[in-house]
Amino acid sequence: MPKIVLLESDTVTTGDINLQDISVLKDAVILNSTDVSLLIKNHQDVEILLINKYKITKTELDQLPNLKMIQVLATGYDNVDLNACKERGIKVFNVSGYSTHSVAQHVFALILAITNKVHYHWQMSRDGIWSNEPKFCFYAPSMMELRNKQMGIIGMGNIGNTVAEIAHAYGMDVCSYTRSPENIKYPWIESVALLDLVEKSDIISLHVPLTEDTSQMVDEGFLSNMKSSGILINTARGGLIDEDALYNSLNKKEIKAAGLDVLQVEPPEQDHPLLSLNNCIVTSHMAWATLDARLQLLGTANNIISDYLAGKEQNYSLV
Missing domain, CATH: 3.40.50.720 (NAD(P)-binding Rossmann-like Domain)
Known part of the structure; x- marks a missing residue:
């Protein structure tokens, strides 16, 4: 041996x-x-x-x-x-x-953490906030329903297509930007130009490899074209995002939120700017690890x- x-x-x-x-x-x-x-x-x-x-x-x-x-x-x-x-x-x-299904599942774990704020409401219950309410319910403002929202997926490999399946099951409209449109599995996925996807999507999820062409593709220009209510999800590679630009956009509330499982440097320094934001959820590169x-x-x-x-x-x- x-x-x-x-x-x-x-x-x-x-x-x-x-x-x-x-x-x-x-x-x-x-x-x-x-x-x-x-x-x-x-x-x-x-x-x-x-x-x-x-x-x-x-x-x-x-x-x-x-x-x-x-x-x-x-x-x-x-x-x-x-x-x-x-x-x-x-x-x-x-x-x-x-890890196809594990990563796709985590995409929606991040989305639902942002839209439904489950941990926040759980903590409010544990802290007695709900118990002290005069009405029967307690909820954060502006929770978002996924049905009829636009899901934009950048990259249509196995994970991208699986994310599309889940989004479709939630009743979302799905569009995609990909250099390999032949990989799109379903006729209900609309193939669009990158700028069109960025401008019209309520949620954008990244599923491309990190290459010279995709490095920091999410830059100031990309973010400025997103909806102010837009949500960015990245479970692919941290290097796809210009983290300074994302911090500025989130800090100024130019987009609603981000859910990240990856960063440019892993593990990050404890004072990483994105970790200080209330509208940015960062998990520890664990989407793949069920x-x-x-x-x-x-x-x-x-x-x-x-x-x-x-x-x-x-x-x-x-x-």
């Missing part, structure tokens, strides 16, 4: 998954995020490496001479230098599709590595 090392194990389990139940990990070296420096220090003879966001560049590869395979425990693999791996004959694999999604992620990775060890043809290697 080749030497296998799993880095950042604490990103795929909080103790709710026993990694020893994953067959390829039974004899593996398991390291947490705080211990990744031990890879180069103590495990230079690793042959199969499992990572999440750990950066693999030529520097790391030069110090891992026995490395034959990298399994990325995520869909995105921009943290791996694929060209350097190809030069060294190192196979690289990712896992796609495992138990179901993580079990699927590890199960697929286990199958990929098992096939590799069995010498089966791997047409889905990234290099």
Whole structure:
């Protein structure tokens, strides 16, 4: 059995998954995020490496001479230098599709947290505010019903289409901006230009990868064209948004609210400006991490590595 090392194990389990139940990990070296420096220090003879966001560049590869395979425990693999791996004959694999439903679900968790203010009303009940009301009900002003509202989705991969399905179930009208309109699954999704989507949408949800073209696509101009009642949701990549521009727009109430699961730098500094705003909900890059999604992620990775060890043809290697 080749030497296998799993880095950042604490990103795929909080103790709710026993990694020893994953067959390829039974004899593996398991390291947490705080211990990744031990890879180069103590495990230079690793042959199969499992990572999440750990950066693999030529520097790391030069110090891992026995490395034959990298399994990325995520869909995105921009943290791996694929060209350097190809030069060294190192196979690289990712896992796609495992978090589609989890991320789509979190999109609406953020939307409903903004529109229905469930946590706020729960806290008002716990704090006795409701108990002291002269009337039978207590509610925050201007809660919004989703039915007949316009949902704008930027990017129509699996997650974008699943978000569209949920929006449609709520009775929302759905439009999309995508460079691959052939990926739109449903005839009731209207394909529009980006500016049209920004101007007409009540809620905008981002579902594109971070590239040179999409970096900070949500800038001052984008935000200025949104409705003043508009809501921005980002569960994709933090780099899609100019965070200074978003802070200014939210702080001046130029748009209603934002729900973010990702930021440019993660984890953020405690004094990150967006964390100070009452109209910006920020969660900790956890939309993908339901138990179901993580079990699927590890199960697929286990199958990929098992096939590799069995010498089966791997047409889905990234290099």
